[in-house]
Amino acid sequence: MLEWCYRYLARPVLFSFDPEFVHNVTLKGLEWVSASALLSAAMRSFCKSPELPVSLFGLSFPNPVGLAAGMDKAGVALRAWESMGFGFSELGAVTWYAQPGNPLPRVFRAVREEAIVNRMGFNNKGAQKLAEVLSHCKEKGRWPSHPVGINLGKSKKMPLAEAPQDYASSFRELKELADFFVVNVSSPNTPNLRKLQDKEALRAIFSQLQEHNRKGQEAPKPILLKVAPELTSEALEDIVELIPRLEIAGIVATNTTIARPKSDHPKVKKVYAQTGGLSGKPLRKRSTEVIEYLYRRTEGKVPIIGSGGIFTPEDAWEKITHGASLLQIFTSLVYEGPLVVKKINLGLQELLKANGFASIQEAVGSAVKK
Numbered sequence: 001m002l003e004w005c006y007r008y009l010a011r012p013v014l015f016s017f018d019p020e021f022v023h024n025v026t027l028k029g030l031e032w033v034s035a036s037a038l039l040s041a042a043m044r045s046f047c048k049s050p051e052l053p054v055s056l057f058g059l060s061f062p063n064p065v066g067l068a069a070g071m072d073k074a075g076v077a078l079r080a081w082e083s084m085g086f087g088f089s090e091l092g093a094v095t096w097y098a099q100p101g102n103p104l105p106r107v108f109r110a111v112r113e114e115a116i117v118n119r120m121g122f123n124n125k126g127a128q129k130l131a132e133v134l135s136h137c138k139e140k141g142r143w144p145s146h147p148v149g150i151n152l153g154k155s156k157k158m159p160l161a162e163a164p165q166d167y168a169s170s171f172r173e174l175k176e177l178a179d180f181f182v183v184n185v186s187s188p189n190t191p192n193l194r195k196l197q198d199k200e201a202l203r204a205i206f207s208q209l210q211e212h213n214r215k216g217q218e219a220p221k222p223i224l225l226k227v228a229p230e231l232t233s234e235a236l237e238d239i240v241e242l243i244p245r246l247e248i249a250g251i252v253a254t255n256t257t258i259a260r261p262k263s264d265h266p267k268v269k270k271v272y273a274q275t276g277g278l279s280g281k282p283l284r285k286r287s288t289e290v291i292e293y294l295y296r297r298t299e300g301k302v303p304i305i306g307s308g309g310i311f312t313p314e315d316a317w318e319k320i321t322h323g324a325s326l327l328q329i330f331t332s333l334v335y336e337g338p339l340v341v342k343k344i345n346l347g348l349q350e351l352l353k354a355n356g357f358a359s360i361q362e363a364v365g366s367a368v369k370k
């Protein structure tokens with residue numbers, strides 16, 4: 001019923017406004033929810049997900065469905081994500097230097113295809129500001145009980161050669177404030193960023209990060225790599241080879257795509273003509289292919305977080321059985337509303353039972369012959 005209300009009552013109103021405006025207003029609302037124990041509890045009573053625990057990287061995830069990077073870049077609504085039923089959240093992308101991102105408009109909906117094209121360009125207030133926000137959240141007792149990750153991007157003004165220092169500066173500032181980190185070298189919206197997916201560039205970035213990771217009294221944090229869906233099998237092979245050497249804790253597969261499916265619909269064609277990364281339903285198949293490829297090549301030994309076009313429990317199941325241990329959603333939250341998280345988790349619970357698995361971990365990669 002509530003889902004119906006979102007789709008047929010709330011969504012048409014929201015979709016009559018500019019996507020980024022709606023995003024900002026929604027986040028403001030969720031910031032209020034986060035700041036109030038009462039509102040957080042009220043949201044939880046509608047959205048609570050069933051327990052589907054996953055243990056990974058020494059962390060306990062109450063369920064496998066996480067919030068994808070880009071939704072809460074500034075970490076303003078942490079407790080609301082937990083109340084919405086998410087098993088973990090990834091904040092950011094954050095860069096060392098504050099930056100405005102690309103000129104507006106920079107987010108576009110292809111409603112017929114249930115997709116989004118964005119070219120945000122890492123708009124954010126910088127790592128030091130994010131550290132302040134997160135420290136404040138901890139002090140006020142508003143920290144969620146689920147794991148929190150931070151997506152690290154490169155500051156636009158820094159040349160590629162200085163990317164390692166740039167990522168390392170953000171990491172040093174934020175290391176004690178999150179449970180895991182994701183190195184984002186796969187956004188299509190920062191000029192040449194994806195060149196950093198090359199072997200040598202990755203080696204330089206991860207060497208610096210791991211050097212800082214070993215320093216200090218705290219245990220090292222898991223550092224993952226987020227990859228683009230366009231990577232060829234050769235490029236993926238290079239990454240597979242680098243994983244143990246660079247102590248990459250896992251892979252997030254995948255980011256948005258610069259590819260566009262064919263469409264004859266004039267409105268969709270107009271959106272697809274926009275520069276930027278495409279997310280949502282059209283990304284589902286390719287991101288699952290990348291997950292399966294990586295799962296096979298790493299013999300299931302490297303944790304994969306599946307991201308791309310997950311709207312239904314069946315989409316989530318496809319990603320898990322092809323190798324993903326955890327999942328992330330962004331676009332389905334926009335199209336289906338907040339109850340999508342619970343819906344996916346309830347459906348996963350059913351699918352586990354129907355297929356005779358006792359846990360998510362047992363089902364991971366079960367459709368892939370190793």
Ligand SMILES: Cc1cc2nc3c(=O)[nH]c(=O)nc-3n(C[C@H](O)[C@H](O)[C@H](O)COP(=O)(O)O)c2cc1C
Nearest residue numbers: 068069070093118255279280307308309329330331
């Ligand atoms: C508006 C928007 C902003 C995003 N910003 C980021 C980002 O800052 N860092 C990142 O790694 N991914 C970012 N993404 C990609 C998502 O995290 C996710 O990987 C991708 O959208 C695929 O998942 P989906 O099909 O569920 O949306 C963004 C996506 C959208 C739509």
